[in-house]
Amino acid sequence: MMMMKPNALWRAMAFAGLGALALSGCGSDGSDGSNGEDGKPGPVGKPVTSANAIVSTITDASFDDAGILTLNFSLTDGNGVALYGLKDIDIAAVSLGRIGSEDEIGSTDIEGSPRDIWLSYYTKTKGEVNGETLFAGSGYFSGISYRGDVNCTDCLTDNNDGTYTLVTKGTKPDGSAYEVAINTNGLYEVKNDLTHGVYLTIKVRDDNAGEIHLANGDYLNTAGFYYWLPSADTVAERPKHVIANETCESCHRPGHDGNLGNMHHPGKHTVMDSCTFCHVEFNEYQTKDDDGNVIGKHDGSIKGIAHEFHSHSYFADDGLYPQIASNCQTCHQANESVANADAWTADLDSATCLNCHNSVYGVPSWHWDADNNQIQEDKLNCVSCHGQIARGAEAGHYDANANARSTELKVIFDEISVADDGTSITTIFKVMDGDELVPLSQIDPRDYKYGGKTSAIVLNGVKSDDFLVNYQKVGVALPGVGSQPSYATQLDDGRIEVTIPDTAYSVKELVDAGASIALSSQIHVCFGSKGKREDCVIDAEGNLDGQTAPYLVSDTFYFNQDGTAVADSPRIQHAEMSACQDCHTTAIKHRYTNDMDGCATCHNGTRDKKGAGSSNLAYIVHSKHYIGGFFKKTDCATCHGDNGFSLGLIPADAAPVAFGTTDGGRFNPATNEQLLVSPQAAACVSCHLPPYGMSDSTVAHIKSMGGVIDHDGDINTIGVPSSSYPAQVEETCATCHSNSQVLEAHSNWGSSH
Structure with a gap:
């Protein structure tokens, strides 16, 4: 006998008693009246429109002989609660396909070595070029068209418990049929003995077909994937997994305007994995001129689109892509969870090469047909040589x-020593290539076009949480080349010694201030062909003779003035360099650096922008990270982590920040003064410049809280002359502008900007 819980037993006895009382009012046999129909069970869970996040799980997929797909899936919120109430119009896209071989579409470059490729089951034509039909695997089933027309009213069955069944065949509102069946346009066959996959994306809409948005402005949507082997009706592993979605999201970050879902299909396809279902290997699109005339074709596969965009946008005026596309491993990162992470090294696919190497600047001159402005036809099969005979990817x-x-x-x-009278600093450093020391003869000795030498070390000092002087570039090169001085000597042990005199640099100023000495580098090493390190060779015109000399990566080293090394930066780190390198890796504008101090040694509070505005690191970074709406610079935590944006981290004795000069010209102590802003106020106005958040009343408010800031009638010119800057400053901004208040004030700010 099953035992009831006490409260359940009590309720059962109570209801039994009530039932006896009710029956006693009927006939003696208790049969007066008729039994009603059983009530329908209520829904389980909560409405999908009430969720803040949704997770879809595809549990089964199959298609019949007519090519109609049946899909079973479930929806839950972030806490696992079932979500009911999904509608046909919420099905944004369903795409279907299978793994296949290049041989099936005739694109194999190396005979006998076809690559595995994804083949869409919803193939359609995309126009024609020179009598050749273009195809794309970009068809899909959806509950609503891109024009807003409802496609189907009965394709989706809601089981009211968080589970659903979708069939890609049904009825339109006008009673006509809507059907999306497998169609490969005769390019290849359905093969049930190969791994198939289905992609489902859901975009929740309200009763008026308007999309539901989360607090951060994103659409409420989700993507689900399912892979299986139809012939055995068994679940399969995802095939052809090349790049992790998380790798793309390190730059295309969720919550930002530049997230994957906003790139080309706003609010619909939100993860990289979804792109591969439609933008398959054989996708080709028409290329048109400015007048709309068809002039050719271009690669519409996901690799073609990604390579093209990330290659050309790097060189575009807006500089949107921060890392040159030839650094393959920015995206193609080694990852144990990605089965084909090293597929880019296989050298089996010419189309991938031609995505980037497609102009006179991207291929050797002996591959180029200058008369027709294109690559020579007999050089289009790149991998027949590269990877087999010549260098591969x-x-x-x-x-x-x-x-x-x-x-x-x-x-x-390795070390520094400070002269007893403070008039010079000597340092010894080494350049290492693995276990080998790089000699001074291999360091680029040319003059720099803006003064000094191309190769240099950078000297500065830190006091009061900032660098004390504008950056000081100390030439490092073998003597005898150019007119600019070098301060370097080659030591017998392979290291390099540099003595920095106060006569040429602000050495004694750093020493007398008691600063921690900071050293970083801007070294270039000469390479010949195929990445071979060589002694630098300079021709008669003063140029490298057939060599290149790229930057080396710099780290910042700190020393006390007694010569002892300082392990950690004496500066407060308001952001971690790893946050920058998620997108930039080692390349940031005009030098390579592994730490934030490598940037701040130049872009510090002492440096204005040639008299007009600030060149401080905060200002430069903030101004560069609002490009085309790709990032919202108001999402502080993206770069600053949990508390790097905190005004309370700025010390009371921190140095002021230069925001121009009194006459708007380049700073010259003999003719003008710098305009200074107190450090907490400077952090705020690095973003809050006109026309956003800066006014007379704002300036008055900052001053009332102890901030030092002013303007002379032109709100675009802020700061006080350096001679007027107070000896002591007590800012109280952080009292009200706490961490939580800063985050709240900046959340989802300016979504329309």
């Missing part, structure tokens, strides 16, 4: 490539 981009090789070299400062 991995060698060409890394192992035998000067730019990649340069990032493997390390500059290490």
Whole structure:
């Protein structure tokens, strides 16, 4: 006998008693009246429109002989609660396909070595070029068209318990049929003995077909994937997994305007994995001129689109893509969970090469047909040589490539000594290529076009949480080349010694201030062909003779004035360099650096922007990260972590920040003064410049809280002359502008900007 819980037993006895009382009012046999129909069970869970997040799980997929797909799936919120109430119009897209071979579409470059490729089951034509039909696997089933027309009213069955069944066949509102069946346009066959996959994306809409948005402005949507082997009706592993979705999201971050879902299909396809179902290997689109005339075709596969965009946008005026596309491993990162992470090294696919190497600047001159402005036809099969005879992708981009090789070299400062009278600092450093010391003869000795030498070390000092002087570039090169001085000497042990005199640099100023001495590098090493390190060779015109000399990566080293090394930066780190390198890796504008101090040693509070505005690191970074709406610079935590944005981290005695000069010209102590802003106020106005958040009343408010800031009638010119800057400053901004208040004030700010 099953035992009831006490409260359940009590309720059962109570209801039994009530039932007896009710029956006693009927006939003696208790049968008066008729039994009603059983009530329908209520829904389980909560409405999908009430969720803040949704998770879809596809549990089963199959298609019949007519090519109609049946899909079973479930929906839950972030806490696992079932979600009911999904409608046909919420089905944003369903795509279907299978793994296949290049041989099936005739694109194999190396006979006998076809690559595995994804083949869409919803193939359609995309126009024609020179009598050739273009195809794309970009068809899909959806409950609503891109024009807003409802496609189907009965394709989706809601089981009211968080589970659903979708069939890609049904009825339109006008009673006509809507059907999306398998169609490969005769390019290849359905093969049930190969792994198939289905992609489902859901975009929740309200009763008026308007999308539901989360607090951060994103659409409430989700993506689900399912892979199976139809012939055995068994679940399968995802095939052809090349790049992790998380790798793309390190730059295309959820919650930002530049997230994957906003790139080309707003609010619909939100993860990289979804792109591969439609933008398959054989996708080709028409290329048109400015007048709309068809002039050719271009690769519409996901690799073609990604390579094209990330290659050309790097060189575009807006500089949107921060990392050159030839650094393959920015995206193609080694990852144990990604089965084909090293597929880019296989050298089996010419189309991938031609995505980037498609102009006179991207291919050797002997591959180029100058008369027709295109690559020679007999050079279009890149992999017939590259990877088989000549350098392949991995060698060409890394192992035998000067730019990649340069990032493997390390500059290490071993020691410093300060002269007794403080008029010079001597340092000994080494440049390491693995276990080998790089000699001074291999360091680029040319003059720099803006003064000094191309190769240099940078001297500065830190006091009151900032660098004390504008950056000081100390030339490092063998003597005898150019007119600019070098301060370097080659030591017998392979290291390099540099003596920095106060006559040329602000050495005694740093020493007398009691600063921690900071050293970083801007070293270039000469490479010949195929990434081979060589002694630099300078021709009669003063140029490198057939060599390249890319930057080496810099680290910042700190020393006390007694020569002892300082392990950690004496500066407060308001952001971690790893946050920058998620997108930039080692390349940031005009030098390579591994730490934030490598940037701040130049872009510090002492440096204005040629008299007009600030060149401080906060201002420069904030101004550069609002490009095309790709990032919302108001999402503080993206770069600053949990509390790097905190005004309370700025010390009371922190140095002021230069925001121009009194006459708007380049700073010259003999003719003008710098305009200074107190440090907490400077952090705020690095973003809050006109026309956003800066006014007379704002300036008055900052001053009332102890901030030092002013303007002379032109709100675009802020700060006080350096001679007027107070000896002591007590800012109280952080009292009200706490961490939580800063985050709240900036959440989802300016979504329309």
